[in-house]
Amino acid sequence: ADEFSVTPPSSYPIKVDPTETINFIVSFNPTSNGPKDAKVVFASSAINAVNGRSVVPISARRDSVGFELSRTVVNFSNVIEGQESRERLLILNTGTVALRWPRSPITIGRFRIEEVLPEVTQPDDRSEFTVRFLGGTAGTTYDTTFNFVDSVCGTIEPLRMIATVKSYIGATLRISTVSATTGQEVAVPVYISNKVNFDRTSVTQLDMQLLVNGTILTPTSGTPMGTFRADGMRLIPITVQIPTSDSLATTLHFNTSWGNDTSSTIHIDSLALTDTLEITRIDGGVLISDICREGGARLFQLAPNGAxxxxxxxxxxxxxxxxxxxxxxxxxxxxxxxxxxxxxxxxxxxxxxxxxxxxxxxxxxxxxxxxxxxxxxxxxxxxxxxxxxx
Incomplete structure (x- = not known):
């Protein structure tokens, strides 16, 4: 009741003549959110007053509208030229009223705000959305601000979006995975694709070290023998000429044999680059197909007194x-x-x-x-x- 107040038209007692109307002003000044109930009691000599009183119930409610962003600044730093980048953020409903957000994507310059889910944020709940940088030109800084406005009171929360773009010279180096039987020569293609901005570099070849299971694969037909290590792995130096278009770069040749496993990964262990190239590496391998895989691994150990x-x-x-x-x-x-x-x-x-x-x-x-x-x-x-x- 202390959140309600009654203002009479004059000081008490108030005389009301027949057919006369007087107005009382009831004010609601809430100090907390939620529903509030009170009663205004009039003491009078009216014939319909019960025990000399007339009671008027009053109900009121206080709501608040507010929201926050999980971050007010999104910084896309050193995005590779020609590529997109994205970040996920949250909208936190700090009020007591559900808030609705735009359903369609919003594009502001080189940024796009999309996928606000759910599009209605309930009180004390959250929605997720994506900020996507659509890519740009190397050496350029992109900086813009978007204002989120709630659907009830028009409260504003600004989101600043910044992106810097760096130059990119790169490609994808992919080694194929093939199947073979033991005792045969197998050819493994190596591809270079997705080349970007190679006109900005003088690099014409890639020098790399491959690591294979030496108990299964032995280089042949021009593929360097490399170094057979005590752990059974073989390290092979390979030089690959970069083709002018996305295509086959070279072919690795191996003889297959029974070893300590049913397959060998051909792992790109290292790359020696003479320029600021960024090479995406995809390992390959050889799967031995004529080995029975039923029953799990079988291990053999010579008796200590054996030959x-x-x-x-x-x-x-x-x-x-x-x-x-x-x-x-x-x-x-x-x-x-x-x-x-x-x-x-x-x-x-x-x-x-x-x-x-x-x-x-x-x-x-x-x-x-x-x-x-x-x-x-x-x-x-x-x-x-x-x-x-x-």
């Missing part, structure tokens, strides 16, 4: 040494076999006693590539991989 063969150094160049361990007397053969199963050389074929033997291997006439040393004893057959790299 074995180890080769050092690896990768080998002109020569290397095989360390043979046997646990039984009898005929033992050691053969150098290529990825197709062809016997390239017989390293040893003799009767051996149990123990460790060191046998030098001459590789001067052996072409670069991946091979296997196959040791066969009277009861066991052991295989060790050997890489020849010059």
């Amino acid at each position: 074995g063969v180890r080769v050092a150094p690896l990768p080998a160049t002109g020569s290397t040494t095989a360390a043979l361990t046997t646990i039984e007397a009898g005929r033992t053969t050691v053969q150098l076999v290529d990825l197709t199963g062809r016997v390239v050389s017989v390293i040893a074929d003799r009767v051996m006693q149990g123990g460790t033997w060191f046998i030098p291997i001459d590789l001067t006439t052996i072409p670069n590539g991946s091979y296997y040393l196959v040791m066969t004893t009277p009861s066991q057959r052991i295989v060790e991989r050997l890489e020849v790299v010059r």
Whole structure:
């Protein structure tokens, strides 16, 4: 009741003559939001006054209209020339009345405000909207302001939108993913596409390092052998000439073999660029299709007392040494076999006693590539991989 006040036409008591009308002014001065109820009680000698009183109920309500933006400044910094950028913002309804927003996109210069969802923001709720920068010219700064106006009282909240644009010279470097069976040569295309502003640079080639699973893929047919690492990965240096149009840039060639996985990613490990180019990298790979994938991985481990063969150094160049361990007397053969199963050389074929033997291997006439040393004893057959790299 303290939020209501009554102003009489004159001081009390007030005399009302027959057929006379007097006016009382009831004022509502709310201090908080929400519905308010009160009663105005008139004490009079009227015949219809109950117990000498007439009661007039009064109902009123206070609402507030207000909203805020989650950010009042949107800064699109260093957007690549010719590309768009966007940001998501919130409208927060801080009042007690639902607010409605424009349904259609609003374009202001190189900016667009779109997707205000939901388009009606309920009290204590929020709506999301997108501010999109439509792209611009390098070296130019775009700066404009849009006023959000509520649909009830016309309250204004300004949103400032700023964008700077940087020069862009770039392209997409994509390595294909192909399927192959073991023991075959596979060709993997490499493409350069989506070239932008290459007329601003003198760069004509890309120098990169590729990383592949060396137990599965061995370079051949002009693809550099690279370096076979102790972890089984192979690092391959490749130089790609940039074509004048979006097209095939080069083709990688590999021999496939059984390895420690069912596929190998061809990962672009690094790019050496002589200019401020921005290259989007898409890795490729080779999927081995003739390997049974049912039942999960199978792991094999030699018994600690079993026979074995180890080769050092690896990768080998002109020569290397095989360390043979046997646990039984009898005929033992050691053969150098290529990825197709062809016997390239017989390293040893003799009767051996149990123990460790060191046998030098001459590789001067052996072409670069991946091979296997196959040791066969009277009861066991052991295989060790050997890489020849010059």
